[in-house]
Amino acid sequence: MSLLLALILTIAMLALSRAGFGLQQAITPRYQIIAILFIVILYGVGLDSFKENVFVHHTYFLIFGLVLFLTRFDDQLDELRDRRQKLESGLYSYYSVEKDHLSYPDSARANRILRVALSNNIYDHKGAFDNLVHEKREQMPEVSDDINYRIDGFYDNSEVLTIIGWAFLSESNAKKVKTQIVLRSGEASWIFPTVRVNRIDVDEKYGDRKSQLEGSGFNLSLYKPLLDIPDGTYDLAILLESNRVSKWIPIDRKTALIRPLTVPNQEPRNLVIGIEPLYHIDEVNIVEDQSRLFGSVPLLIDSDTLVLRGWAVDVINQSLPRRVIINVGDERFAAVIGLSRPDVAMVMKQDAYLNSGFKAVIPTSGLKTGIKNVFLEIDTEFDAYYLTDSFRILIPK
């Protein structure tokens, strides 16, 4: 009785504290364990009442448990798969240029906490990038015009490709069809599963008795530096597959996959002497503390990528640099330049510096292990370059 009372009081407490958020709160899965305990306890209470006819009692609850378990097992497998993809997608997009997009009431605070946790190795997420699930196919089925689709959002930069939209096959249940995005180059196709998104609006507009389209929405975010596919320009397509059908349709979009360029070592250029380069490295793998960057202890890079972010300008010509080259030991990589930095332009009172930001994402798998000196070469338009101070990193084995 007291267990039942504790559960009833817990439910009453939930009702009082959560009712203001609406009845949707009452069906959130995280509280369903309480409903389960409620049923189990009532089952136990009933045991004493059915001493003479306990078989009926057991049979009823056993059938109930079996039906509930089996039907939910089926549903929840799909949900788990979707959740995994959502979490992976969230991690990929976290590494895009704009980082302040954690979904939380106070996103700035949430980002700050995450950055501190990551930089101090408190939160370990390395394994999450081990499974950039994709499949390579040399042959695709015939193109089908039986696919209805729309791309609602398309965001593509040097690091992240995000595609949001909906797609469905005529006369089908969209929840039973897998929506995938295809990156095609020549005859080779790389296929990426998407995250399913509920689209009641699509179902209301196009759905009928033969077509259930609520599950037709999709979302895909790819973190390009870690994709295990060749650099190049890819045509995009949508592939819809179920147990019975496999159909695809090209969409009028392309994406470029260009990892940081390795820059050849021998280049005839003049080193600028006597003038300090004007630059700042804002962060290296989310470490912003300059005393830690340029301190005596090498910065441990134990993630899959070495990420540098900052700004640099050509101070003599008061212009943007032609190139920013990241030197890691004896290897050299061209950073992505031209990123917006209105703060630099404002502080320097120089409009030419408006796009002085740079960023480089270098996969560590291609780097030699050990302690490396890292410094920048800031190229001017006139075959000259500045050399910056160096800091040390440690690439572990």
Next chain:
Amino acid sequence: MLLFKQHNEHRIVFLRLVALIDFYLFDALNFKHLIAVGNLLVIPGFAYLFLRIFKLDLNRFGPLLFIFLLLMVPIADFSNWSFCVLTIGSGLVFTCYSLYCLDKGNRRSFILSLVFASLATFSIGSGFLVFPCGLLLLYFKKRPLGSFIAWGITGIINIGLYFYSYHEPTGHPSILNNLVDHPDMVLMFPFVFLGSLTNSLYTTHTYLGFMLEVSLISYLGWILSVKGSIFSKKTV
């Protein structure tokens, strides 16, 4: 003090302790470990408790299978969410074990029940409700005054610590506002809540979900109305 820091309306000391231990043992916070600990606490914890309370015969397959099936019903946002399973889950486990130990009556169990009640209070916001439930149990069991005093003092200390420097969480409507502004929601909430188990079935197995719910309500209603007298006998 960080351990006791308020998280929304909760004091999630237990979750933080588990996370800290994981961090000290493995040098990083691994959510898979937290999920495993939470589920190991909830599923075997409740299974053992129900076997003891209902005095189920281990040789009888049916009842064991039913309890196993219900405790293992997949709840995607509970069993694979470390925060939930280590707050809501552990809070419920500690509450039930506290009442179970309190019912037993010997000194060792009584001390254990106090420990479990404190753990429940600092696992999830509703955990401190174990204290009024315990008082009721002590009353029905006609326990000596000393037990009431010890239970009451522990309760006051725990609830006092819980509400010490407590502040209303931002973005959450207050209980009073909910009662005044949404009395209909407050009344409907428990019914929707108890029916939520079959909610997900309505999209995929509509008739099955409906039949399950109707059969359960009818059956439980019958137990409660016809056989309701059982409540006066069973205290735990």
